[in-house]
Amino acid sequence: MNDLNNQNKVILDAKNISIVFGGLKAVTDFNITIRENELVGLIGPNGAGKTTVFNMLTGVYKPTSGKITLCGEDVTYLSPHVRVEKGISRTFQNIRLFKKLSVSDNIKAAFNTRKNYTVFDAIFRTKRFWKEEKLIDEKTNEILDILGLSDCSEEIANNLPYGKQRKLEIARALATSPKLILLDEPAAGMNPIETSELMETIKTVREKFNTTILLIEHDMKLVMGICEKITVLSFGEIIASGSPEEIKNNPDVISAYLGE
Amino acid sequence: MSEIVNQIIIGIQMGSIYALVALGYTMVYGIIKLINFAHGDFIMVACFMLYTFIIILKLPAILGLILAILITIIIGVLTERVAYRPLRKKKSPTITALITAIAVSLILENLFQLLFGSDSKMYPDLIKQTTINIGKISVSNISLITIIVSIVTMILLTLFIKKTKVGKAMRAVSENSDAAQLMGINVDRTISITFIIGTFLAGIAAIMYYMKYLKIEPFLGSNLGLYAFVAAVVGGIGSIPGACVGGFLIGIIKVLPNIMSINSSYADIFLFGLLIIILIFKPTGIFGKNIGEKV
Amino acid sequence: MQRSNNSLVPLYSRKKPYLINLISCVLLLVLVWITLGADFSKSIYVNILGLNFRQMEGLAFIICYTIILAVSLNLSTGCLGELVLGHAGFMAIGGYAGAIFLKAVSSSITSEAINNLYTVIALLIGFVFAGIAGFLVGIPALRLRGDYLAIITLGFGQIIVKLLELFKFTGGASGLTKIPKNQNIVLYVLIVIIVVLIIFTLMRSRFGRMILAIRDDNIASEACGIPVTKCKIATFALSAALAGIGGVLFAQYNGVLLPSKFSFNYSIDLLVIVVLGGLGSFTGSIVSATILTIIPESLRFFSDYRIIVYSVILIIIMITRPSGLLGRYEFSMTRFIKMLPKRVKNISKKIAMFIKGIFKRKSSNNSKNGGNEYE
Numbered sequence: 001m002n003d004l005n006n007q008n009k010v011i012l013d014a015k016n017i018s019i020v021f022g023g024l025k026a027v028t029d030f031n032i033t034i035r036e037n038e039l040v041g042l043i044g045p046n047g048a049g050k051t052t053v054f055n056m057l058t059g060v061y062k063p064t065s066g067k068i069t070l071c072g073e074d075v076t077y078l079s080p081h082v083r084v085e086k087g088i089s090r091t092f093q094n095i096r097l098f099k100k101l102s103v104s105d106n107i108k109a110a111f112n113t114r115k116n117y118t119v120f121d122a123i124f125r126t127k128r129f130w131k132e133e134k135l136i137d138e139k140t141n142e143i144l145d146i147l148g149l150s151d152c153s154e155e156i157a158n159n160l161p162y163g164k165q166r167k168l169e170i171a172r173a174l175a176t177s178p179k180l181i182l183l184d185e186p187a188a189g190m191n192p193i194e195t196s197e198l199m200e201t202i203k204t205v206r207e208k209f210n211t212t213i214l215l216i217e218h219d220m221k222l223v224m225g226i227c228e229k230i231t232v233l234s235f236g237e238i239i240a241s242g243s244p245e246e247i248k249n250n251p252d253v254i255s256a257y258l259g260e
Numbered sequence: 261m262s263e264i265v266n267q268i269i270i271g272i273q274m275g276s277i278y279a280l281v282a283l284g285y286t287m288v289y290g291i292i293k294l295i296n297f298a299h300g301d302f303i304m305v306a307c308f309m310l311y312t313f314i315i316i317l318k319l320p321a322i323l324g325l326i327l328a329i330l331i332t333i334i335i336g337v338l339t340e341r342v343a344y345r346p347l348r349k350k351k352s353p354t355i356t357a358l359i360t361a362i363a364v365s366l367i368l369e370n371l372f373q374l375l376f377g378s379d380s381k382m383y384p385d386l387i388k389q390t391t392i393n394i395g396k397i398s399v400s401n402i403s404l405i406t407i408i409v410s411i412v413t414m415i416l417l418t419l420f421i422k423k424t425k426v427g428k429a430m431r432a433v434s435e436n437s438d439a440a441q442l443m444g445i446n447v448d449r450t451i452s453i454t455f456i457i458g459t460f461l462a463g464i465a466a467i468m469y470y471m472k473y474l475k476i477e478p479f480l481g482s483n484l485g486l487y488a489f490v491a492a493v494v495g496g497i498g499s500i501p502g503a504c505v506g507g508f509l510i511g512i513i514k515v516l517p518n519i520m521s522i523n524s525s526y527a528d529i530f531l532f533g534l535l536i537i538i539l540i541f542k543p544t545g546i547f548g549k550n551i552g553e554k555v
Numbered sequence: 556m557q558r559s560n561n562s563l564v565p566l567y568s569r570k571k572p573y574l575i576n577l578i579s580c581v582l583l584l585v586l587v588w589i590t591l592g593a594d595f596s597k598s599i600y601v602n603i604l605g606l607n608f609r610q611m612e613g614l615a616f617i618i619c620y621t622i623i624l625a626v627s628l629n630l631s632t633g634c635l636g637e638l639v640l641g642h643a644g645f646m647a648i649g650g651y652a653g654a655i656f657l658k659a660v661s662s663s664i665t666s667e668a669i670n671n672l673y674t675v676i677a678l679l680i681g682f683v684f685a686g687i688a689g690f691l692v693g694i695p696a697l698r699l700r701g702d703y704l705a706i707i708t709l710g711f712g713q714i715i716v717k718l719l720e721l722f723k724f725t726g727g728a729s730g731l732t733k734i735p736k737n738q739n740i741v742l743y744v745l746i747v748i749i750v751v752l753i754i755f756t757l758m759r760s761r762f763g764r765m766i767l768a769i770r771d772d773n774i775a776s777e778a779c780g781i782p783v784t785k786c787k788i789a790t791f792a793l794s795a796a797l798a799g800i801g802g803v804l805f806a807q808y809n810g811v812l813l814p815s816k817f818s819f820n821y822s823i824d825l826l827v828i829v830v831l832g833g834l835g836s837f838t839g840s841i842v843s844a845t846i847l848t849i850i851p852e853s854l855r856f857f858s859d860y861r862i863i864v865y866s867v868i869l870i871i872i873m874i875t876r877p878s879g880l881l882g883r884y885e886f887s888m889t890r891f892i893k894m895l896p897k898r899v900k901n902i903s904k905k906i907a908m909f910i911k912g913i914f915k916r917k918s919s920n921n922s923k924n925g926g927n928e929y930e
Contacts, residue, residue, distance in 0.1 A: 058778065084780030092778070098771035101764075109768040112761055113780040122760035123753055125573060129760065136761075176780050295702055346874045354702055355638050356877045359830055362640075362823060363869040370862045482819070486713070493706060525717045532710035539703055540695040 008036040009071070011180050011212045012088075017056055017066030017076075026052045027236040030066070032214075034180065039206060040214045041227035043247075045256060049236040050216045051093060054182050057214075058090050059083045071179065085113050087179035091169040091186060093216075099158040103149055103168055106157050107140045110175035140175070146208055147171045147201060163194045167201065174209055181205075183215035187222050195219055199226050224248065232256065262396035267515045273403040273472065275511020276410030280465035281488030282495065282503035283417065284458035290434045290498040291454045292348060297361040298339060300485015301368040302459050306332040306466030307476040308372055315383045329463030336459030337452055339364050345448070365482065373478040380477035387471065406468045413464060414504050417457070421500065426453055434498070487514070490535050496545030505546060509534075575892065576755075580748050587615075587744045610852070612740065618848045619743040620804040623750050625828045625840040627797035630754055632826070633834035634763070635790050636770035637697070638705040641712025642798055642825050647817035648688045648715065649681030649799020651725055654734045654806040656680050661735045674737045674807060678746065681803035682796045689795020693788040712822055719814035730813035737807040746804065750797055754837060757793075766790050767835075827865050831872065833879030838886040 012034040019027050027049040034040050042050050055061045057068060059080040068076045070086050078086070098106050114132070121129040144150045147167050152160060157168060166186055173181050186202070187195045199222055206213055217223045223230060224244045231241040234256040240247055247253055281303060288296045309328035313319045319327070343364050347357050387405070391398045421427035432440040433450045441447050469484070470476065487510055495506025510531060517526045538545060628642045657677050664670050696707040720728040757763055765786050768776045773783050806812050828847050832839025847865075851858055872879065 060774075060777075080777040081780050081782045084778065089780075090778050092775065096772050096775035096778075098768045098775065100771050101767055105764060105767070108761075109764040109776070109781070110779040112765055117761070119757065119762060122762055123756045125570075125756060130570060133760075172779060295705070343870050343874075350874075350877075352873070352877055353636075355632070355636060355834070356873050358638050358702065358705060359826065360870050360873045362826070363866040363873070366823065366862050366866040367870075370860075370866070374859065374863070486709070489706070490710070493703075523721060525721055528717045529714055532714045535710050536695060536707055539699060539707060543699045543703060 008038070010034070011036050011038075011071060012057070012214070013069045014057065015067045015069075017053075017063040017068060019052060019056060019061055020064045025236055027056070027063075027233075030056075030233070030236075030238060032231055032241075034212055034214060036212055037206065037210065038212050038229060039202070039227050040212075041223040041230040042214060042216045042233060043218070043220075043223055043230060044233035048233040050233055051184060052236075053233070054090065054184055054216065057182060058088055084176050084178070087177075088182065089173040089176045089178035089180070090182040091166075091173050091184055093184040093188065095165050095169055097157040097165060097168060097172070099156075101157055102154050103157055103160065104140050104144065104153040106168055106172050107143055107175045108136055110172045111136045111139065113176045143171050143174055146204060147174075163190060163197075166190070166198070170201065170205065174205065174211075178211055180212045180214065183213060183217075185216050185218065187217055187219045190219075192221075195222055198222070202226060264519050265397050266399075267519050268512060269397075269399055269403055271512040271515035272508060273406045273511070274514055275491075275508035276407050277465050277468045277472070277484075277507075278488045278491045278510050279504045279507025280410055280413065280461050280468070281484060282491040282507045283414070283500065284461050284465075285485075285489050285492040286495075286497055286500060286503040287430075287454050287458050289492070291430060291451055292344065293354070294344065294357045294361060295489070296458075297358070297485070298364040298368060299458065299462065300483075300488065301365050301481035302332055302336055302462040303466045303469060303484055304372065304476070304478060304481030305335055305368060306463045307470050307480065308376060308478075310466065310470050311376075311381055311383060311476060314386070315381075321386060325467060328466070329460060332463045332466070333456050333459045335368075336455045336462070340452060340455045345451075348451075365485075369478050369482065376478060378478060380475050382475050385471075385474065386467075402471050406472065409464065409468065413461065414500070417461070418500055420457075426450070430454055487531065490531055493545055494535060494538050496548030499545070499547040502545055502547030580752065584741065584744060584748065588741050614849060614852055615740055616738065616743060616804075616808045618845050619740075619747050620801045620808065621825075621828070621844040621848050622747050622841050623801035623804065624798055624825050625832070625844040626751055626754055626837055627794045627801065628825050629829045629832070629835065629837060629840045630758075630766075630797070631791050631794035632829055633836070633840075634758065634766045634770060635787060635794075636834075637787070637791065638702070638826075639708045639791075639794070640705050640819070640822055640826070641692075641708035641710070641715070642794075643817040643819075643821040644708070644712035644715035645685045645689055645795035645798040646802035646805065646821075647719060647812075647814070648802070649685035649796070650802025650806040650812055650817075651719065651731065652684035652799070653677035653681035653803035654731050654812055655724065657735050657807070658731070658733065661733075664735055667739070670735065670737050671739060671742055673735070674739075674742065674803075677807070678800050678803050681799035683799075685799025685802065686792050686796030689792040689798075690788060692795070693791040697787040697791060698784060709819065709822075712817070712819055716814050716817055719817070725814070726812075728814060730811060731806075732811050734806050734810050734812065736810045743804060743808075746800065750800060751837065751841070754797070758837075762786075827869060830869060830879055831865075833881035833884065836879065836881040836884055838884065839879055839881035842881070 010033055012032065014030060014032045016029045016031060017027065018025065018029055030049075030053055032040070032042075042053065044050055052061065056063045059075075059078055059082075062077060066076070067074060070083070070088060073086065075083055075086055075088070098109060101109065114136075116132050117126070117128045120126070121132075141150070141153075144153050147170065149164060149167060149171060152164065157165065160168060170181075170183065170186065173183075183202070187198050190198060202213065202215070203226060205211065215223075215227070227244060229241065230244055230247045232239050232247060232250075232253050239252045239256055240250045242250075281300065284299045284302070285296060288294060288299065306328050309331050310324060313324035313327050314321055317324075343360050344357065347360060387402065390401050392401065392404070421430060429440070429445045429450045430453070432443065432445055433447055437447050440450075469480075488507065491506035491510040492503050493506070494509060495502030495504070513530050513534065514527050516530060517524045520526075542548070624642065624646060628639060631637055631639050654677070657673060660673055664673060692707065692711050696704045699707075719725045725731060758766070765776070765781050768779065768781060769783055769786060777783050828843050829840055831847070832841070832843035851861055857864075
């Protein structure tokens with residue numbers, strides 16, 4: 001399985017990316033190569049710089065040095081929304097939904113990347129408008145179905161229970177038809193039952209949408225259970241990467257987590 | 261040349277009034293992140309109270325001053341209690357709080373218009389005005405008093421915030437009110453104290469305003485407040501030295517058209533022009549700190 | 556659990572509601588023509604709320620441009636969530652631009668048709684100029700955090716008034732006079748309908764979803780591929796441009812433009828209308844623009860207390876129901892039509908019950924008759 005994956009196309013390639021915040025080296029020489037359809041985990045103790053890596057990959061921060069390529073295209077200095085169009089999509093550690101919109105509108109808002117009708121079409125309700133909106137409705141329903149949110153599609157996002165809000169974030173990220181999804185602590189605040197449900201969801205998402213996933217997580221059961229490759233970050237530097245088995249037995253990782 | 265110096269002194273005098281008002285804006289913004297549009301109107305309230313006590317009721321000046329400031333403080337604290345606190349408890353969005361602040365301002369202005377009429381009130385000097393001549397430069401005693409009182413007030417305020425326990429509590433609440441509460445600081449009380457100090461400063465500014473213009477009307481607060489607010493933003497909202505510097509800067513800009521002998525309407529254009537330029541190039545103002553939203 | 560009651564919920568791809576709305580707009584226009592526009596109706600003397608026909612007609616004009624201003628302000632303040640305190644400034648730019656054009660061509664107005672044509676051109680000019688102003692103000696302002704936009708627009712509004720007083724070509728403080736009037740109410744209503752339709756159709760398309768998403772969370776919007784800054788500036792500019800249209804209508808109705816009209820206070824009046832109606836609800840804006848225009852006119856004694864009462868109501872609303880009276884509710888013709896038979900049934904049932912009460916003995920017969928009559 002691993003060997004087969006390695007022959008797949010490279011989706012994301014980050015080379016030696018570093019970022020400095022006013023003298024503080026938050027992340028130094030971070031490297032990662034993600035191939036098509038892989039499920040990669042990024043772990044590390046609190047404050048290791050995991051979310052900072054996500055922010056650089058999605059364009060919220062611009063790296064001080066280094067290069068990020070997506071499917072061979074340099075995206076290092078593109079702004080976040082352009083990267084989304086290129087195919088990087090994300091969720092947030094502290095949930096950021098469009099709180100006052102309904103569940104289905106949350107997803108529809110993310111279909112904006114399709115950019116398939118103009119202001120003119122919207123005002124005069126041309127044929128293209130009706131066709132596109134119908135398509136968006138269908139796709140929204142499809143995503144809602146797969147993630148099991150159909151029964152609450154008209155609910156206001158803010159009123160959803162916590163677990164469903166997490167799911168909706170993933171659903172919204174999927175709506176941009178991404179090549180790569182970055183999940184920032186998707187299981188944070190979940191109980192074991194919800195977590196194992198989430199693991200199933202992530203697996204289904206990868207199969208049905210044929211995407212590649214990079215996730216940050218503290219829940220080792222989840223990471224070890226579904227990730228094929230794991231990168232470990234500590235104090236802004238990579239200390240290990242490899243298969244879950246290798247990481248489990250790596251002395252550096254154990255000392256980083258437990259302290260010396 | 262001496263004319264320019266005279267104008268600049270007038271500018272500094274006006275600037276010290278703006279600075280006092282700007283301090284009120286800055287302190288309230290610093291602590292509850294609300295642009296208190298009603299702050300300018302607190303000065304108007306204080307002016308009318310001075311007018312009522314000293315001119316109408318003919319009380320002794322000192323008693324009148326104390327009573328006027330006291331009533332202004334009560335109105336300020338009441339405003340916070342009745343209008344702003346419920347919103348804070350509900351963690352309302354900024355826009356809701358801003359609209360409320362505007363509404364409070366409108367209520368005060370129109371209430372005083374109903375009570376006192378919309379015409380401006382003239383009254384005799386509080387202190388006999390004399391002019392001190394130094395060479396060709398002439399300074400009125402009122403200008404001197406205004407400038408000195410303002411500077412002393414600003415120094416005292418800075419010391420208060422830096423050194424006292426209450427001052428530290430205020431800084432803690434402005435940094436993070438939830439954390440401050442967990443550390444045993446009474447947030448509501450601290451905010452009330454901020455309003456008391458803010459309105460107290462407004463009261464002092466009102467006395468200065470009263471002495472300078474000898475004329476009051478119910479809508480004086482909105483313009484004065486606007487200029488002071490610009491001063492606070494230019495200096496960096498939330499920063500005390502910023503408010504002072506901003507205030508003096510705005511005062512000098514206000515007399516620029518006189519120095520250049522052009523239509524005084526240009527003062528406003530310069531002022532808001534400066535505001536927009538500052539906001540574009542350094543949105544946090546001259547002394548402001550940059551606080552980005554964490555992702 | 557609270558169900559979403561916002562109108563965006565129905566699937567966008569349904570054509571029927573849209574067609575029904577279009578038809579009802581046309582019906583409304585015909586209604587206006589019959590009641591206010593046509594000559595024969597002027598002979599009928601109506602007296603509602605103590606107003607005669609002339610006053611009512613005058614009010615209709617004021618309501619028209621107020622609706623346009625309120626709806627456009629709602630676009631930036633309610634939908635985009637940016638507090639704008641200088642909406643009257645954009646209105647002024649549009650109004651003056653249109654008025655200067657109209658004055659230039661005033662000698663060539665020979666017939667009603669030409670006048671209407673010039674009005675349309677003036678509206679376009681007002682739209683473009685105010686839109687450019689909105690664009691220029693929006694570029695710096697919208698890059699900043701929320702409350703700064705409020706300050707910049709406030710400052711902008713003040714500068715505009717001062718500039719209008721300074722410039723020669725705007726007539727200085729004494730204003731622009733002798734602007735050719737156009738008091739064709741059907742044209743006014745038509746323009747209101749067009750403006751409202753444009754905003755409605757936009758808000759119920761991917762552009763509307765973008766705007767609402769940005770209001771709720773701009774970082775998440777960016778992460779969903781929405782070009783936040785671009786979208787904010789465009790929305791803001793559109794809102795300003797539509798205010799320009801309102802300004803031109805204002806100029807054409809009054810024939811005079813005074814800089815003092817466009818002061819901070821007028822911006823606040825508009826804000827009050829929008830907030831009372833509901834931030835984000837265009838139905839609310841239209842209703843409250845109408846009511847808040849009529850009330851001060853019909854209750855003259857009230858005018859002294861008007862602003863105090865408004866302000867107290869504002870504070871109460873902000874504390875108890877911050878989304879405004881109607882929240883984000885939108886009137887829907889389809890829903891209305893669907894509900895109609897039910898309503899009629901209910902009412903007829905009540906009437907039947909009432910009649911039953913009166914004629915206890917003949918109860919059975921009467922209830923049947925009452926029911927049938929109304930169904």
